Amino acid sequence: MRSAACLPFHAVQLLTLRGASLLVPFDRRAEWYEEWTSELWHVRHGCSSASAFSWTTERELAAFCIGSFQDAACLLRQDWQSALRSAHVHGSAMQCVLYLSALLALFAMVAHLLPGIGSEQDATRNQLPSGVMVIQEDGYGGVPSIAFPDYRAWNAHRQRYFATLAFYRPETVSPSSAPSSRRITQIAFASENLFQLLKGDAVKGAPEALDSNIPQAVLSRAYWRRGFHSNPDVIGQILMAGDRPVRVAAIAPGAAQRLPGAPDLWVLDSDKQLARSSHAARGYVLGQLTAEGEDQVINGGSAITAYDRAGNEIELEGLTFGPQTNGIGAVYFFALFLAILALPAITTVFSTESDFASHPIRLAARVRRSAFLGSKVLLIAAIAYFAGLDIGYWGFPDYSPTAELLQFLATFCTGLFGLRWALKDQSRRCPVCLRRVTHPAQVGIASCNFLGWNGTEMVCMGGHALLHVPGLPTSWFSRERWLYLDTSWDFLFADTLGPD
Amino acid sequence: MRGMGADPKLSHTAAMILQAIHAGYKYGFSIMEMTGLPSGTVYPAMRRLERDGLIHSQWERQAIADAEQRPPRKYYRLTADGIAGLEASRKRYPLLERFIPSEEANAK
Numbered sequence: 001m002r003s004a005a006c007l008p009f010h011a012v013q014l015l016t017l018r019g020a021s022l023l024v025p026f027d028r029r030a031e032w033y034e035e036w037t038s039e040l041w042h043v044r045h046g047c048s049s050a051s052a053f054s055w056t057t058e059r060e061l062a063a064f065c066i067g068s069f070q071d072a073a074c075l076l077r078q079d080w081q082s083a084l085r086s087a088h089v090h091g092s093a094m095q096c097v098l099y100l101s102a103l104l105a106l107f108a109m110v111a112h113l114l115p116g117i118g119s120e121q122d123a124t125r126n127q128l129p130s131g132v133m134v135i136q137e138d139g140y141g142g143v144p145s146i147a148f149p150d151y152r153a154w155n156a157h158r159q160r161y162f163a164t165l166a167f168y169r170p171e172t173v174s175p176s177s178a179p180s181s182r183r184i185t186q187i188a189f190a191s192e193n194l195f196q197l198l199k200g201d202a203v204k205g206a207p208e209a210l211d212s213n214i215p216q217a218v219l220s221r222a223y224w225r226r227g228f229h230s231n232p233d234v235i236g237q238i239l240m241a242g243d244r245p246v247r248v249a250a251i252a253p254g255a256a257q258r259l260p261g262a263p264d265l266w267v268l269d270s271d272k273q274l275a276r277s278s279h280a281a282r283g284y285v286l287g288q289l290t291a292e293g294e295d296q297v298i299n300g301g302s303a304i305t306a307y308d309r310a311g312n313e314i315e316l317e318g319l320t321f322g323p324q325t326n327g328i329g330a331v332y333f334f335a336l337f338l339a340i341l342a343l344p345a346i347t348t349v350f351s352t353e354s355d356f357a358s359h360p361i362r363l364a365a366r367v368r369r370s371a372f373l374g375s376k377v378l379l380i381a382a383i384a385y386f387a388g389l390d391i392g393y394w395g396f397p398d399y400s401p402t403a404e405l406l407q408f409l410a411t412f413c414t415g416l417f418g419l420r421w422a423l424k425d426q427s428r429r430c431p432v433c434l435r436r437v438t439h440p441a442q443v444g445i446a447s448c449n450f451l452g453w454n455g456t457e458m459v460c461m462g463g464h465a466l467l468h469v470p471g472l473p474t475s476w477f478s479r480e481r482w483l484y485l486d487t488s489w490d491f492l493f494a495d496t497l498g499p500d
Numbered sequence: 501m502r503g504m505g506a507d508p509k510l511s512h513t514a515a516m517i518l519q520a521i522h523a524g525y526k527y528g529f530s531i532m533e534m535t536g537l538p539s540g541t542v543y544p545a546m547r548r549l550e551r552d553g554l555i556h557s558q559w560e561r562q563a564i565a566d567a568e569q570r571p572p573r574k575y576y577r578l579t580a581d582g583i584a585g586l587e588a589s590r591k592r593y594p595l596l597e598r599f600i601p602s603e604e605a606n607a608k
Contacts, residue, residue, distance in 0.1 A: 035528070035574045037571065038571035038572060038573060038574065039527070039528045039529050039539075041570060041571050042527070042529040042530075042570070042571075042573070043529050043532075045570075046529060046533065063538065063539070064538075064539045065539075066539075066540065067538050067539030067540030067541070067542075067543065068539065068540075068543075069540070070539075070540035070541075070543070070544050071539070071540065071543035071544050071547065073544075074543075074544035074547050074548070075547060078547065078548075078551055
């Protein structure tokens with residue numbers, strides 16, 4: 001009979017053993033716990049013959065129970081070592097999955113380091129509001145074409161098709177002596193309402209820090225990332241825009257870098273200042289379409305008729321902004337979809353037949369085989385995603401249509417040939433243990449046989465099956481064929497891993 | 501299972517445990533008592549010896565435990581490889597037999 005004082009200690013000891021048992025691999029846990037509780041009983045009875053409570057006994061029992069953690073950790077280590085050993089078996093399914101996972105991790109790591117990918121994601125996230133368009137005179141083909149006085153005149157009157165107009169004029173400046181990453185080469189002088197029109201997630205500073213007579217400027221995302229490593233503390237600092245000091249007021253939304261000219265810095269000027277500085281130069285006008293304007297664009301394309309100061313008609317064309325970039329995800333899914341469509345053109349999807357009638361493969365083995373194929377396909381799809389990004393954006397620090405095209409091509413090729421490899425690899429794996437068949441042996445010679453079989457024979461090193469690959473597909477032997485090896489072959493195979 | 505054969509590179513702890521089992525101390529606590537080693541050393545060492553095929557474990561029949569009114573014990577015994585390993589260890593650790601005398605020695 002155990003003393004009542006011992007009971008809480010005993011409960012704690014059992015709890016300790018239960019806790020340690022959680023480290024033990026599941027299939028051995030119950031037996032492990034049973035052994036330790038049994039040993040605990042013997043320790044308790046060995047330590048004290050009497051049932052009376054004793055601190056010495058309880059201390060010894062506690063020390064004994066704490067040792068269970070070392071035992072459990074030992075079993076856990078053994079389990080890991082055994083899993084690693086089976087993964088290192090040449091051509092095992094685990095080895096294949098490990099290699100693919102390592103490749104995936106490598107590509108994902110590289111993708112994380114490429115600045116262009118972040119920039120593209122920004123651009124995708126920062127889609128402009130619908131109905132915002134760049135306006136230029138017809139036939140100018142992307143160069144600045146609107147004179148500031150025209151813009152001013154349009155802005156002074158209520159427009160039928162546009163709710164709001166904004167102006168900016170890009171200008172190339174001579175490079176300063178700043179380090180190359182911080183060198184400003186392109187500046188845009190913009191009307192103060194430009195970024196209200198663009199909206200988006202501009203990074204803004206505290207207004208009191210910006211209360212100054214110095215003109216305000218907005219950094220482009222790309223320049224902010226390149227020159228200031230995305231440090232938000234740059235807001236409020238004074239920079240030189242050419243020979244003018246400007247105070248950084250905000251970071252432009254990502255989509256702003258898709259505006260023609262792609263300046264590093266936007267200097268926000270009043271109309272009066274713009275009239276002085278841009279009187280003779282031409283720039284771009286951004287317009288927010290009214291509902292009627294949107295109808296006009298939808299029905300009549302992007303040609304817009306406007307009137308100059310003298311009331312004459314001028315032909316304008318609008319470059320709609322909409323979602324110019326399809327986004328990384330859309331490009332990836334489209335490329336992968338095409339790769340899957342193209343797959344049957346370069347490989348036979350189901351190229352093997354099996355003769356396992358006498359030894360049907362267990363359901364668990366079939367499920368494992370399907371799961372393995374599914375894992376390979378998923379890993380390859382993920383690899384294609386990151387490989388496409390890595391290749392596409394390797395030399396492009398910002399969003400670029402060329403990068404998008406490269407991403408598409410790389411994803412398509414990686415997906416197509418990766419999936420082809422996955423299917424080929426699957427057809428070379430033993431249906432029972434999923435190891436790759438090895439030791440190819442040429443059987444027969446086509447020119448010496450009449451109605452005889454010739455081709456290549458490969459064997460599973462687990463001793464489960466032979467794979468016959470016909471050299472010349474015939475009407476009676478056109479596809480690769482599995483042949484099950486019965487137990488009479490066992491003596492040839494020292495290593496018989498996997499279920500049979 | 502990984503057979504070690506008569507691999508002489510057994511640690512002193514492993515050799516003591518083999519000698520204890522050979523001497524008739526066949527379950528964990530009795531080995532602990534005999535060798536004076538703590539549970540955190542004895543049991544992991546026995547796992548490794550079992551993994552290497554030097555010892556083999558077997559649960560005692562429930563009826564025997566019930567008759568003695570105690571939980572069943574898990575008994576360990578030496579395998580052929582274990583006996584060979586112990587022989588090699590005795591040459592390496594000559595005091596082993598004196599520290600844990602075997603049953604035959606006791607009988608003499």
